[in-house]
Amino acid sequence: MEDIAKAAGLSKAAIYLYFPSKMALLEALIEAKVAPLANQAQSLAAAGAADPLMALRMLATAAAYRAGDAKVFAVPRLVIGISGRFPEIADYYRTNVVEKARAALEALIDAGKAKGVIRDIDSKAVTRAFIGPLFFEAMWTHVLRGESAFADPHTLIEQHFDILLNGLEQRA
Amino acid sequence: MEDIAKAAGLSKAAIYLYFPSKMALLEALIEAKVAPLANQAQSLAAAGAADPLMALRMLATAAAYRAGDAKVFAVPRLVIGISGRFPEIADYYRTNVVEKARAALEALIDAGKAKGVIRDIDSKAVTRAFIGPLFFEAMWTHVLRGESAFADPHTLIEQHFDILLNGLEQRA
Amino acid sequence: MEDIAKAAGLSKAAIYLYFPSKMALLEALIEAKVAPLANQAQSLAAAGAADPLMALRMLATAAAYRAGDAKVFAVPRLVIGISGRFPEIADYYRTNVVEKARAALEALIDAGKAKGVIRDIDSKAVTRAFIGPLFFEAMWTHVLRGESAFADPHTLIEQHFDILLNGLEQRA
């Protein structure tokens, strides 16, 4: 809280004029920092049915840029950290961010299936394969302090989509 | 520490009879709960060159069973939670678990490339695609308390490998 | 820290609003309670060259009044008490109090030698003979709770200087 106050140019006490508790602030932080990505997914799901693969790629690109930003990823990181003591905040995150994003992704995937460009695969499994590698890279970068692929987001996305769309297997 | 002590039926002080510090305790926890998976990866990398895809599938299966166990996943979760205050523990985790596992995976992938069953793709990107979805599912299950795909590990692995090997794209 | 907090009418945590650590607090305490005496010694060393014996007597008098005050002597007492666990605080005390005082004393002694009023004796030994008895009396008074000579500082100083200047020996 002290750091946040300092960053905001306020006293610690003043924060409580705007947010009743740290948890409330964290919810607002989720709204400000990560919910926009979920909303962007919803918008793209609504608008991107014409070219679902392109929409997915745009989404992945946006996600990569956001997840690569330490200040953004600090939010899910915090949520994970306190989820043991404050499960409600995790529920809030699931409901207001991840489930929204997954629903939007599934809509795009379904659109892709309808257009015949995506195989008939379980949608939940696809969103997992879509989000997982980016999420893991964020952990690797920000938590484990490994050498980050976010340094070159373009390549990261290219590789991600190459594997996601074409798979690993060598084909004749 | 208090929680751990309580769970062990001990006083806080008694923990220090077994571990000299919180960091040592966490290292021991890592060694006991998650390092075995990394070691298994190393064994399979050494032994599984004959059929790399099978070795990878076995590894994913083992990982799925472990990651589905709340007591096992509690360890990386803890590491993430305290990585802000104890960055060394994150470094330890990266060095002794994730880097070891990634190295083993890359060896298997390279074997697959050599045998001509895996395309020529960046190995780091492949390990990301291999680990990420399972890791994300663990987060979804244990942290976000979403409906868990670990309830049916067989299907989870089938879906994971189907996407990983064949990709999403509909092909003629 | 708890005792200090209680004495100040504060909670333990509140101390950290004023001092960043226990060591900083102790340093401030030293600066406030005992360093002034060392500084006074330096001043007298600079100004008292005309009559070094008088300057030494003034210094001893000031020291006696200070050492007789339980609140002042509490500081070196504390330093001794925690010097085992916090050797740095002992080093701080040596550097910023005792060495400064000894240097000032040695300067006065050298001035005395130059003026021909003090014999040619090892200066370190002289400072020892100057400080030691007063320090011992403080220990006797505050730690051992013996009957205190600080009750009559004038006599204490007279006796101290009589012995210090003239020695014990009966002379013809």
Added chain:
Amino acid sequence: MEDIAKAAGLSKAAIYLYFPSKMALLEALIEAKVAPLANQAQSLAAAGAADPLMALRMLATAAAYRAGDAKVFAVPRLVIGISGRFPEIADYYRTNVVEKARAALEALIDAGKAKGVIRDIDSKAVTRAFIGPLFFEAMWTHVLRGESAFADPHTLIEQHFDILLNGLEQRA
């Protein structure tokens, strides 16, 4: 206590078979490590009336060797450290060590006065001048970690007695 147990080749618990508490052990330690010096003073007081100055010199020499030993000085140091919380131990030390030693010293001094080799000076002041410099040197050495005069005990004692007997003053 742990260190003491280790040094004694015992378990921590075994110490309590020999001493009912840390304070009792500390009293025994006083008896073993510093009381002998007080006893030696008493013996010399009884036997040394023929040459009191020589007896005092022998006593100072014995004291210097003991005070220079960190293991011996650890005892008064400990007493000082805990005297705030356990005033009884300080009283014990005063009664069983310091008062005994001062009484013996005063007897020797009185003998010196009777023989006409020591001036008529307040005895308490003399014991202060006798003990103080050696005590201060011990503090300087063991607590403040300054360069120790105990490294050359002979010189230390010579200087001490030169000042003590002859005083600082230049005489014609």
Added chain:
DNA sequence: CATGAATGAGGGTTCATTCAT
């Protein structure tokens, strides 16, 4: 006589939160 295992109380320190101003 001796110990391994355990603990309650305390150590210094941090942090989310409160409240008088």
Added chain:
DNA sequence: TATGAATGAACCCTCATTCAT
């Protein structure tokens, strides 16, 4: 609206002491 001052509870850790064996 904003703060400086303060705190209770928690943090990791140490230590004198106990007790079943």
